[in-house]
Amino acid sequence: xxxxxxxxxxxxxxxxxxxxxxxxxxxxxxxxxxxxxxxxxxxxxxxxxxxxxxxxxxxxxxxxxxxxxxxxxxxxxxxxxxxxxxxxxxxxxxxxxxxxxxxxxxxxxxxxxxxxxxxxxxxxxxxxxxxxxxxxxxxxxxxxxxxxxxxxxxxxxxxxxxxxxxxxxxxxxxxxxxxxxxxxxxxxxxxxxxxxxxxxxxxxxxxxxxxxxxxxxxxxxxxxxxxxxxxxxxxxxxxxxxxxxxxxxxxxxxxxxxxxxxxxxxxxxxxxxxxxxxxxxxxxxxxxxxxxxxxxxxxxxxxxxxxxxxxxxxxxxxxxxxxxxxxxxxxxxxxxxxxxxxxx
Amino acid sequence: xxxxxxxxxxxxxxxxxxxxxxxxxxxxxxxxxxxxxxxxxxxxxxxxxxxxxxxxxxxxxxxxxxxxxxxxxxxxxxxxxxxxxxxxxxxxxxxxxxxxxxxxxxxxxxxxxxxxxxxxxxxxxxxxxxxxxxxxxxxxxxxxxxxxxxxxxxxxxxxxxxxxxxxxxxxxxxxxxxxxxxxxxxxxxxxxxxxxxxxxxxxxxxxxxxxxxxxxxxxxxxxxxxxxxxxxxxxxxxxxxxxxxxxxxxxxxxxxxxxxxxxxxxxxxxxxxxxxxxxxxxxxxxxxxxxxxxxxxxxxxxxxxxxxxxxxxxxxxxxxxxxxxxxxxxxxxxxxxxxxxxxxxxxxxxxxxxxxxxxxxxxxxxxxxxxxxxxxxxxxxxxxxxxxxxxxxxxxxxxxxxxxxxxxxxxxxxxxxxxxxxxxxxxxxxxxxxxxxxxxx
Numbered sequence: 180x181x182x183x184x185x186x187x188x189x190x191x192x193x194x195x196x197x198x199x200x201x202x203x204x205x206x207x208x209x210x211x212x213x214x215x216x217x218x219x220x221x222x223x224x225x226x227x228x229x230x231x232x233x234x235x236x237x238x239x240x241x242x243x244x245x246x247x248x249x250x251x252x253x254x255x256x257x258x259x260x261x262x263x264x265x266x267x268x269x270x271x272x273x274x275x276x277x278x279x280x281x282x283x284x285x286x287x288x289x290x291x292x293x294x295x296x297x298x299x300x301x302x303x304x305x306x307x308x309x310x311x312x313x314x315x316x317x318x319x320x321x322x323x324x325x326x327x328x329x330x331x332x333x334x335x336x337x338x339x340x341x342x343x344x345x346x347x348x349x350x351x352x353x354x355x356x357x358x359x360x361x362x363x364x365x366x367x368x369x370x371x372x373x374x375x376x377x378x379x380x381x382x383x384x385x386x387x388x389x390x391x392x393x394x395x396x397x398x399x400x401x402x403x404x405x406x407x408x409x410x411x412x413x414x415x416x417x418x419x420x421x422x423x424x425x426x427x428x429x430x431x432x433x434x435x436x437x438x439x440x441x442x443x444x445x446x447x448x449x450x451x452x453x454x455x456x457x458x459x460x461x462x463x464x465x466x467x468x469x470x471x472x473x474x475x476x477x478x479x480x481x482x483x484x485x486x487x488x489x490x491x492x493x494x495x496x497x498x499x500x501x502x503x504x505x506x507x508x509x510x511x512x513x514x515x516x517x518x519x520x521x522x523x
Numbered sequence: 524x525x526x527x528x529x530x531x532x533x534x535x536x537x538x539x540x541x542x543x544x545x546x547x548x549x550x551x552x553x554x555x556x557x558x559x560x561x562x563x564x565x566x567x568x569x570x571x572x573x574x575x576x577x578x579x580x581x582x583x584x585x586x587x588x589x590x591x592x593x594x595x596x597x598x599x600x601x602x603x604x605x606x607x608x609x610x611x612x613x614x615x616x617x618x619x620x621x622x623x624x625x626x627x628x629x630x631x632x633x634x635x636x637x638x639x640x641x642x643x644x645x646x647x648x649x650x651x652x653x654x655x656x657x658x659x660x661x662x663x664x665x666x667x668x669x670x671x672x673x674x675x676x677x678x679x680x681x682x683x684x685x686x687x688x689x690x691x692x693x694x695x696x697x698x699x700x701x702x703x704x705x706x707x708x709x710x711x712x713x714x715x716x717x718x719x720x721x722x723x724x725x726x727x728x729x730x731x732x733x734x735x736x737x738x739x740x741x742x743x744x745x746x747x748x749x750x751x752x753x754x755x756x757x758x759x760x761x762x763x764x765x766x767x768x769x770x771x772x773x774x775x776x777x778x779x780x781x782x783x784x785x786x787x788x789x790x791x792x793x794x795x796x797x798x799x800x801x802x803x804x805x806x807x808x809x810x811x812x813x814x815x816x817x818x819x820x821x822x823x824x825x826x827x828x829x830x831x832x833x834x835x836x837x838x839x840x841x842x843x844x845x846x847x848x849x850x851x852x853x854x855x856x857x858x859x860x861x862x863x864x865x866x867x868x869x870x871x872x873x874x875x876x877x878x879x880x881x882x883x884x885x886x887x888x889x890x891x892x893x894x895x896x897x898x899x900x901x902x903x904x905x906x907x908x909x910x911x912x913x914x915x916x917x918x919x920x921x922x923x924x925x926x927x928x929x930x931x932x933x934x935x936x937x938x939x940x941x942x943x944x945x946x947x948x949x950x951x952x953x954x955x956x957x958x959x960x961x962x963x964x
Contacts, residue, residue, distance in 0.1 A: 216695075413691035417754065420649045421705040422678035435695035 216438060222516040229512030235505035239498075243313040246306040253290055255300040257307060257470065265298030271483055272296040281488045291494055294475075295484055305494055308472040312502070315383060315466075316452035319390035324445050327395040328437070331402025332429050336410055346403070349396045357393040357455075364389055365464030379468050386465055390452050398444045405440050409433055439517035446510030450503040457499050472499055578782040580807050580826070587626035590794045591648065591762055592947045595620045596657035596667070598643050602870060613870045617643040619818040620657065622896070622947040625762060630788065630795035632809030634802060634841070638866060640818040641798045642686075645764040648796060649683045650674050661762070679709055682760035686767040688747035692739040698725070698750055699735035705757040724753040727790075728783060745776035749783065756787065762794040769804060777801075781808055802845050806830055811902070814838045817877045818869055820896060824903035834899065834910040834956075836860075836882050875932070876908065884909045888920050891932030897922060898953040910956060921956055 223229050242249065250256060259265070266272045272295050276283035279292040291301035334345040364385070372381045409415065410433075418428050459465035460473020467474065472495035479485065479492035597620055602613040618640040625631045633641045646652050648659060650666060659666040664677065685691035692701055702724055703717040712720060722732035728749040739747055748768065755763055765784065769777040781804055788795060799805050805812055806826060813823040814837065822835040833839045840860040862881045867873050875893050879885035888908050896906040908920040919930055929935050955962035 413685040413687055414693040416646075416651055417683070417685060417691055417751070418693075418704070419651055420678065420681075420683045421708055421754075421758070422675040423704070423708050427708070432693055432696075436693070438695070 216517075219439075219513075219516040223512060226512045226516065228508055229516070232505035232509040232512065235501060236509060239309055239313065239502050239505075242306055243310040246310045250300075250303045250306050253287075253302055255289065255303040257299070257303050259298050259300070261298075263298075265293045266295060271487065273487055274298070280490055292488075292490060294478070294491065295488060296478075301491070301494055304470060304475060305472075305498060307470045308475060308495060309498060309502075311383070311466055311471050312453055312456055312499075315386055315390070315456050316449055319387045319394060319452045319456075320445055320448045322387060322391035323394035323448060324398050324441065326391065327398025327444070328402050328434075328441060330395065330399040331404075332406055332433065332437075334399070335403040335406025336425070336429055336433065342403075345399070349399050352393065352396050355393070360393065361389050361459060361464060362462070365459075379466075382468075383466060386456065386459065389459075390455060394448060394452065398441070398448070401440050401444055402437060405437055406433060409436055439514075442517065443510060443514045446506065446513050450506035450510070453499065453506070454503050457495075578785050578807075580810075587629050589624035589948060590627040590661070591625040591796070592658075592660040593624070593644075593648070594622045594658045594660070594947045596622070596644070596647060596659060597655045598640075598647055598652055599655045616818050616869050616872060618647065618654075619872075621813075621815070621818075621820045623813055623820065623823060624948040625794045625796055626811075627761075628788065628792040628794055629811065630797050630809045632805035632812040633796060633798045633815060634800060634805050634812060635815035636800065636841075636866065638869070639815045640869075641800075641815055642766050644815075645683065645766045645796060645798050648762075648764050649681055650678075675709075679705075679758040680761040682755040682758060682763050684748075684751055684755050684763060684765040684768045687771045688744050688751055689771070691751050692747055694739055697736045697738055698730075698742075701739070701750060702735070702753045702757055705754065709758065711758070720757070721753075724756055725750075727756065727787070728753045729779075743776075744772050745779060748772060748776075748780050752780075752783065752787070756791070756793075759791065760793060762796065764796045764798070766798045767800065768797075770799065770801060777804065784808065802830075802842065814841065817866060817872055819877055819906065820904075821878060821907070822903075822905045823896070824900065824905075828900060828903045832903075832912055834903070834905040834912060835878075835907045836884055836909075836916070837862075837878050839913045876906075878907075884916050886920070888923075888928065888930060888932030892922075892926055892928055894922055895925065897925065898950055899956050900953060902949050903953075904949070917956070921959065924959065925954065 265274060265278050267275050273282065274280075274293045274295060277286070278298075279286045279289050281292075289300050289302065291305060293300055294304070330345050330349070334342045334349075368382075368385045372378055372385075375381060415428060415432060418432050423432070456465055457471070457473035457476065460467075460471045461477045461480075463477070465471060465473055475495040476492060479488075479495070485492055596618055597616075598618040599614040599616050601611040602615060603609040604612045621640075621644065623631060633644060635641050643652065647654050648666065650669070650671075654667045657667060661677065661681065666674070666677065666681070669677070696704075699718060699721050702721045706712055706717050706720060707714075718735065721735050725732045725735060730746060730749050730753070734742075739750065742750065748771075752768075768784065769780050772780060784795070785808065787793060795808070797805060797809050799808075809826065811823070811825050812829045813820050814829070814835065815821065816837050822829065822833065822838045829838065830842065833842060840862050843858065843860040860883075864881050867877070867880055873880050873890070875891055876882070876885070876889040879889035882889070886908075892908070894906045894908045896904045897910070898904045899910060908922050909916045910921055911917050920932075923930060927935055952961050952963040954960075
């Protein structure tokens with residue numbers, strides 16, 4: 180068997196001429212491959228629920244980014260010249276009929292009405308509340324996912340003592356009850372920074388820190404598990420054989436393969452943080468200067484206002500529910516699209 | 524040049540498959556014969572000339588110097604106890620003192636059953652593991668002692684082809700990135716020249732160079748293995764460790780890939796350490812073969828000796844397990860040597876000879892004294908007290924004089940065992956089994 184002559188399958192393919200072709204031709208474009216992420220994106224675009232959710236999310240993002248121009252367009256602002264011009268002190272501080280609901284008809288001056296007692300414009304507060312909500316949720320997500328990814332990568336890839344120490348921190352943070360820690364931290368921070376000029380900024384910053392501090396562990400665990408599985412794949416060993424430095428292996432070889440779990444954890448973390456931010460604001464330990472959906476809910480949730488003026492409560496609630504729901508559904512759709520095992 | 528017949532037949536990728544055939548969408552007017560296309564124009568050449576075109580079994584260059592010399596290489600993996608304080612309670616002796624040489628531009632085959640330490644040996648040479656002991660001399664440097672930093676420049680010369688083409692390519696990188704990565708890591712060529720070099724390499728391994736920006740998932744198993752080979756060739760290595768490079772492939776593709784490896788060896792003068800369990804492929808590819816059992820080399824020699832005159836009972840059993848078409852055709856039945864029992868645990872290997880628990884010739888000496896890897900021919904070494912051809916195993920141990928023991932394995936007073944019994948390569952003189960004398964060429 181050792182003296183076999185050339186089989187047709189061995190030499191023929193090496194002997195024919197390479198086909199020259201124009202790199203801009205249709206055929207050449209088809210040769211350019213599709214990355215797995217682009218295939219997933221194509222699948223996502225065919226998912227109707229995902230598209231609707233993406234449109235809703237986009238709407239909220241536009242509201243948040245262009246809160247200033249939009250409120251200017253409607254001629255509303257956060258400033259209230261004089262509360263008594265808008266609210267009726269003799270009628271439980273309810274808005275006057277000419278300000279719109281609940282006692283008057285719809286008016287373009289205040290499309291979503293005004294708040295009882297303070298007379299603030301609801302639309303302006305809703306738009307800026309959306310901005311605060313998304314800003315805090317997005318930055319907390321960013322901080323938490325970057326921390327989680329780095330911790331997970333290091334723990335999973337380096338293993339040994341590094342893994343033990345990092346996993347210990349993950350477990351420790353998981354044992355601390357989030358709400359209790361947040362409730363404890365808020366008065367301490369308030370006391371400490373109450374007299375600073377930039378108190379509002381510090382407050383938002385500390386809110387991001389608190390949210391991120393108790394949000395990174397899930398991602399870290401997820402990424403660590405994925406890395407443990409990927410580490411044994413032969414392409415990582417091939418990278419080692421060619422002498423690739425560890426940092427390059429981590430960020431150029433492993434990280435692209437972790438795109439799916441990272442996107443999933445981000446898309447599920449974001450709505451959780453939006454809800455948590457509103458919840459904390461309602462408890463009085465979030466943003467306390469009033470421009471926040473949670474704060475509006477806190478003010479609206481009194482029996483009198485709710486009986487007479489339920490729209491005041493529904494507006495921020497609807498924003499939170501729509502945003503969280505569409506973010507969650509979008510996250511699920513992204514996970515389905517990225518998972519090659521789900522075929523629909 | 525393309526491997527994909529669809530490209531040539533101008534079949535749109537979406538048309539491929541049963542649906543296209545049913546709806547008649549596939550254009551069938553393309554009539555050229557793919558097989559004839561691939562056929563080598565033989566014409567009126569004689570057989571010898573045709574054979575020259577083909578892939579014959581690789582031959583050994585007898586004067587080639589060793590490019591890699593492995594001496595007494597050991598790899599013990601610790602076994603940790605469970606619990607808070609994880610103490611080492613044992614060691615898996617995956618590779619326990621093996622020695623061999625890989626000649627320059629030649630190839631050494633490493634065969635053995637699963638778990639015998641073949642792959643570990645390959646990973647030791649590429650320094651995916653740090654050896655517990657021994658040395659691996661490569662160009663005057665001991666790969667076993669180098670730190671990872673010192674190892675980096677040498678990694679250009681020692682590359683590896685992996686077993687499974689489905690996990691050895693990063694699914695998120697294009698072929699161009701995968702094949703070009705070694706160039707970037709070692710900063711060999713400017714960034715602009717990476718793509719031309721990648722295209723050149725893809726052409727060498729028989730792939731369409733225009734496919735450099737495709738992803739691995741768009742290729743078949745054989746094509747993926749070619750990509751893996753191209754990556755290993757990127758740095759012009761001097762030695763390639765091929766860890767079962769064809770065992771994950773379809774049989775029809777195995778021949779293509781093995782022949783490609785032979786072409787590469789001839790063209791670039793690369794030395795191969797060819798790890799495999801398919802004896803037929805090793806026979807075709809490697810002029811020299813080492814048989815491993817439980818972390819040790821039991822027999823090493825050139826192809827003819829190992830396949831025609833094996834002296835170790837394990838090699839004989841291994842070869843008898845290979846189905847033989849010729850014998851089936853003539854109706855004769857060959858005696859099949861069946862090994863009893865399982866491979867012993869490498870954590871606690873048997874004393875003396877490791878094969879003795881399954882060996883039909885085992886006697887008391889086998890449990891007491893470990894047989895040395897004794898050179899018994901010009902290029903033939905065997906580690907057995909009762910080394911002999913099949914059916915002609917001696918009744919008394921052949922190694923007693925060298926080891927200074929009696930037939931039961933007890934030390935003979937006054938006798939001095941030979942100091943150094945095994946060197947990585949071959950010596951000019953050897954111990955002749957028939958005459959029990961040192962013989963020479």
